[in-house]
Amino acid sequence: MSARVHDCVGAFLVRGGRVLLGRRTADRELLAGAWDVFGGHVEAGESELDALTRELDEEVGIRPIRLRRLQTIEGAQPAPWRLHLYVVTDWQGEPCNRQPDEHDELRWCELDEAVRCLGAAHPAFERLLGEALAAAGA
Template sequence: MSASVHDCVGALLVRDGRILLGRRSEDCDWLAGAWDVFGGHVEPGESGPGALHRELREELGIGPLSTRYLARIDGSAPEPWRLRLYLITRWRGEPVNRAEHAEIRWCALDEAQQRLRDAHPRFPELLSGALDSVRKLEHP
């Protein structure tokens, strides 16, 4: 991977048919004020899952117990990036806003799709697919 592409991980935390999103603080270096999934940049020598666990501990104070890879999406703004997205349905602790977010909110599917639509055109489809897979696991 080129050093000029930001390697990122993100989590779709799902509980009771809702997805947890955060609105980034206005003073963030990356995507200030935007709604986003939780996660961040992968540090040198860190694995994707390792980065995800670190970011969720730092941002929300939780430890994932159930992690499933969903997809990779790519973008070019504000700089080139790649995001590996994971579905998280079980975790240790209760999510609390600990860093870099002005607010966090549990969103129904339509609200989450609306909030993330501008971030990447695949987000609405990925959010819908994630909730569908959770429903199938809960009600086989």
């Protein structure tokens, strides 16, 4: 029997040629201490867009206005997962850390720093970060 795939959504929040990333707290069960995009699990009966809107509100207090779907990436560790990635270039609200138990730092990163932070997580992140910044006119 195959393991259930964890469907997740995530967003590159892009402004002024930089992308906002969050560092997961050291006590998180998954990806402790790793830099990450904002998002989370798609709940039963929820669309990708509904999940993304909910997660961005919960984590950083924004509501996406202008966004575009980039790509879905997949992995098998620590359990099978699928991440539907979006770029958000306009939103309501000002991003702030609404879940300090999940992220201990938020940082606006230029492309090279974002690639250093996320590049090891998946080989597609470098290309997708470039696409996200290009979509915002960076």
